[in-house]
Amino acid sequence: TQLLEQSPQFLSIQEGENLTVYCNSSSVFSSLQWYRQEPGEGPVLLVTVVTGGEVKKLKRLTFQFGDARKDSSLHITAAQPGDTGLYLCAGEGRDSSYKLIFGSGTRLLVRP
Amino acid sequence: DTGVSQNPRHKITKRGQNVTFRCDPISEHNRLYWYRQTLGQGPEFLTYFQNEAQLEKSRLLSDRFSAERPKGSFSTLEIQRTEQGDSAMYLCASSLGTASNYGYTFGSGTRLTVV
Numbered sequence: 001t002q003l004l005e006q007s008p009q010f011l012s013i014q015e016g017e018n019l020t021v022y023c024n025s026s027s028v029f030s031s032l033q034w035y036r037q038e039p040g041e042g043p044v045l046l047v048t049v050v051t052g053g054e055v056k057k058l059k060r061l062t063f064q065f066g067d068a069r070k071d072s073s074l075h076i077t078a079a080q081p082g083d084t085g086l087y088l089c090a091g092e093g094r095d096s097s098y099k100l101i102f103g104s105g106t107r108l109l110v111r112p
Numbered sequence: 113d114t115g116v117s118q119n120p121r122h123k124i125t126k127r128g129q130n131v132t133f134r135c136d137p138i139s140e141h142n143r144l145y146w147y148r149q150t151l152g153q154g155p156e157f158l159t160y161f162q163n164e165a166q167l168e169k170s171r172l173l174s175d176r177f178s179a180e181r182p183k184g185s186f187s188t189l190e191i192q193r194t195e196q197g198d199s200a201m202y203l204c205a206s207s208l209g210t211a212s213n214y215g216y217t218f219g220s221g222t223r224l225t226v227v
Binding site for chain 2: 041050
């Protein structure tokens with residue numbers, strides 16, 4: 001069974017600080033997606049990483065896929081209150097391209 | 113296009129009752145997925161349709177659960193004889209193809225509370 005573990009589970013930081021969220025597995029994934037979810041809403045796709053070692057930037061967010069395609073990280077620079085939300089990583093299994101396996105999420109609170 | 117639409121947004125039902133949820137995917141998306149999310153957890157895969165064919169069902173989907181996608185357009189998820197453990201957010205997503213190439217678009221979900 002493929003599992004994704006996210007850390008930390010909760011993060012409360014001051015506006016302007018930097019943070020990193022981790023997503024780890026012992027399994028290899030074909031790709032990994034990062035989503036952000038607001039309370040009472042569905043997840044919204046932020047980025048997809050496919051190639052081992054790949055780095056993608058989305059404004060103040062930097063996403064990295066591990067060389068072995070087993071882990072990923074999300075780094076936010078100069079966090080803002082608008083970044084508050086639940087960040088979910090999701091892996092696409094190598095044997096099932098239609099089933100995403102989600103981590104349990106990192107709940108981020110950015111205080112003004 | 114207004115994205116993936118789910119109805120109702122909230123449903124409160126008594127234990128033992130049947131409930132049905134509807135999902136309208138993005139019109140050109142041939143793939144449709146149902147996920148379930150409980151408090152403090154990430155979404156868990158329930159089932160997958162490609163056009164009208166249901167190609168995969170999770171072991172989480174007991175005999176009380178049934179999903180359909182007639183004509184490959186909207187989909188319904190029915191839960192019979194609801195139990196308190198069925199309380200969760202039910203999410204629908206659609207895509208043009210694999211997550212690697214296209215990503216998923218999720219709806220806002222239906223929150224089910226069984227009392």
